[in-house]
Amino acid sequence: MKPHFKSAKEIKVGVVGYGGAFNMGRMHLQDMQKAGMTPRAVAEPDKARLAVAKQDFPGIQAYASVEAMLAKSDVNLVVLITPHNTHAPLALQCLRAGRHVVCEKPFAITSEQCDAMIAAAQKAGVMLSTYHNRHWDGSILKALEVVRAGTIGDLVRVECHMGAWNKPGDWWRSSKSISGGILYDWGVHVLEYTLQLVNSEIAEVTGFAKRGFWAQQSKWGADTVEDEGYAVVRFKSGAWATLCITNIDANPKRGMVEVTGTKGTFLWEYDSHEIIVRDGDATVVTKGKNPPAQWERYYANIAAHLTKGTPLAITPEWARRPIHILDLADRSAREGRTLAAKYG
Ligand SMILES: NC(=O)c1ccc[n+]([C@@H]2O[C@H](COP(=O)([O-])OP(=O)(O)OC[C@H]3O[C@@H](n4cnc5c(N)ncnc54)[C@H](O)[C@@H]3O)[C@@H](O)[C@H]2O)c1
Known part of the structure; x- marks a missing residue:
């Protein structure tokens, strides 16, 4: 894939799901910031959690749904941090809207879902990866x-x-x-x-x-x-x-x-x-x-892939194997x- 951006700063990230179990949304946005990317938006139906996101990242755009975020925000990379059965449908929605997607593990639940996500990313010409930090x-x-x-x-x-x-x-x-x-x-x-x-x-x-x-x-x-x-x-x-x-x-x-x-x-x-x-x-x-x-290597690789064309460390085909x-x-x-x- 050809580089999509001149610098990591141009990668505007939207997080979907800002749950409280492990505060993963905060961790992802902080790690993406360390890799030079720009936290731009959060989509989360739970109002209390959306309030936490606004407190953590003052000025961040806050949406109650992914539909609203895709319609109104200029985010170009979406990170899905939601329960497992939502990964495939949300990824398909974001990929079809032309956004690069990082999906938390597990990539999806079935092999067929992985196939559909990979095909959608190829059709849209965008990146798809899974957050295999471990x-x-x-x-x-x-x-x-x-x-x-x-x-x-x-x-x-x-x-x-x-x-x-x-x-x-x-x-x-x-x-x-x-x-x-x-x-x-x-x-x-x-x-x-x-x-x-x-x-x-x-x-x-x-x-x-x-x-x-x-x-x-x-x-x-x-x-x-x-x-x-x-x-x-x-x-x-x-x-x-x-x-x-x-x-x-x-x-x-x-x-x-x-x-x-x-x-x-x-x-x-x-x-x-x-x-x-x-x-x-x-x-x-x-x-x-x-x-x-060395979890920071995950987002360093995503930024390098999107700005310099460095090969993806965690390709969707690799993420499909454990699924x-x-x-x-x-x-x-x-x-x-x-x-x-x-x-x-
Ligand atoms: N890689 C890791 O080390 C690691 C660690 C913990 C969790 N995870 C993964 O992160 C994902 C989320 O787990 P968690 O523990 O943060 O769960 P959580 O329950 O704390 O958070 C999930 C959040 O998603 C929101 N949500 C649900 N459906 C949504 C939708 N359609 N649009 C927007 N938001 C929606 C919920 O309101 C909730 O706030 C899972 O895939 C889990 O396996 C990965």
């Missing part, structure tokens, strides 16, 4: 360094596990129809780590799901997310990966991600890691803190069989 988490940066150095030998498998004994909260993340399911929130981050590590095409996916344990105690009833979601991914290289996100884990496993190679293991928690390798008859364990995250795995896992769990991947 592409630059310290843990994955360290894991890639260790794997690429050959310290743990040839990569065999990646196991991702996040769980607790945990009644789903009242928030929208606990609704299957809004969130996509229990695997869609953190699952998409750890799958994106996995895809960086495995570096091979996806061959097939098998999914499993346990439902109904928490549903009666949840405000979402039958629409409550699965108690546990589980996916097994077979890669064309012969490596495999597992993903388990669970709310029924009385005995939570150690480590969030475990990478096993022919010579050793790299095990990580959010802040720390262990490298466990065999040296003859001995097992050598090296423990360390993960290096700092394809999640979509296949969901369908596989319902159909009780393994499904071949359409997109490697």
Whole structure:
């Protein structure tokens, strides 16, 4: 794509969704400001949150809906920070209005939604990307360094596990129809780590799901997310990966991600890691803190892409890969069989 702007300042950003759960709208606008872009507008139906946005960024245009923002504002890059089931429809609306779009993770819920978004961006000649900030988490940066150095030998498998004994909260993340399911929130981050590590095409996916344990105690009833979601991914290289996100884990496993190679293991928690390798008859364990995250590289890349034509770090095709795995896992769990991947 040819550069669209002479300078990052010309990139006028509109944020859609200024929610309070993690104050993500504020974080995005601050990070885009650091990358030289101009915060211009916020669209948010919740009046109290819109008031917070106006306080955070005095003079920012405030709209109650994306329709009003697209009709009245000169924003040329829209960032979607809304619940998961709104990503595809809002992205299509903004792309068809000729705006560049950054969509929070997960990119969408189904592979078909990703396809439609990619086609709309191509038709409009605009940029589409997903905010995979955790592409630059310290843990994955360290894991890639260790794997690429050959310290743990040839990569065999990646196991991702996040769980607790945990009644789903009242928030929208606990609704299957809004969130996509229990695997869609953190699952998409750890799958994106996995895809960086495995570096091979996806061959097939098998999914499993346990439902109904928490549903009666949840405000979402039958629409409550699965108690546990589980996916097994077979890669064309012969490596495999597992993903388990669970709310029924009385005995939570150690480590969030475990990478096993022919010579050793790299095990990580959010802040720390262990490298466990065999040296003859001995097992050598090296423990360390993960290096700092480099999330600022995401918007630095977006600005460089739009002003200089630097290749996008997170292309929509890359962002479709973890969604394809999640979509296949969901369908596989319902159909009780393994499904071949359409997109490697
Ligand atoms: N990348 C990360 O590290 C990270 C961290 C937290 C959240 N997220 C993602 O950010 C997104 C939002 O999550 P959150 O925790 O901020 O949720 P939230 O509930 O705090 O905020 C969502 C906001 O979107 C608004 N909204 C809903 N529909 C809208 C619409 N059609 N137009 C405009 N606004 C609308 C709601 O009023 C709400 O204020 C999700 O995709 C989530 O996965 C990413």
